[in-house]
């Protein structure tokens with residue numbers, strides 16, 4: 001099981017969250033990633049995610065994403081990502097759970113189960129089947145995380161856990177590791193790690209694009 005965060009996509013050119021003083025691509029997170037922000041200024045929120053969607057077309061998966069794809073040749077790999085980009089999928093990973101939603105999808109603002117693939121701009125006046133405004137398919141702060149139910153069994157069943165490029169500050173994602181069996185080896189890859197190597201925890205304080213290919217090479221020997 002791999003838990004990934006913004007740091008794995010940083011080297012593809014997508015900014016992380018907490019390395020930028022609470023700003024997300026120069027925007028106040030509270031304005032663009034909360035239901036209140038959406039209520040207050042839907043134009044701003046739509047334009048923000050339209051830019052993020054455009055940016056996705058300009059970036060590519062990096063060596064870290066590709067290393068995880070390679071791992072599938074030797075292990076059954078489940079990726080649980082907090083990222084809303086599609087770089088794991090574009091690298092070829094087959095099992096990806098997006099805890100915080102997906103940039104390339106939108107959903108009805110009155111029926112969370114009406115989800116549509118939406119690769120281009122979303123505008124005011126783009127409606128769901130019930131004639132209501134569509135919104136980004138993003139889990140905003142204060143909203144439920146429905147994919148958690150799918151993610152928890154992946155953690156409890158994991159023989160090996162890799163945590164890459166996440167500050168582990170946002171719950172419930174950060175709490176997922178608590179579901180791991182006691183002695184499960186946990187590899188943590190982070191430029192600025194939140195923990196130290198001890199017992200079953202092995203920390204790689206390096207860039208994901210360097211550390212993950214190395215780790216995959218090591219794990220292949222155990223397969």
Ligand code: APR
Nearest residue numbers: 005006007010016017018082165166167190191192207208
């Ligand atoms: N390689 C490895 N780690 C890196 C790299 C890199 N090249 N660059 C940055 N990092 C690390 C940073 O040290 C930091 O710990 O990635 C982490 C990124 O942390 P955050 O910006 O907090 O991102 P993340 O943990 O994914 O945030 C979780 O917060 O705002 C919300 O919903 C949003 O999904 C997001 C959630």
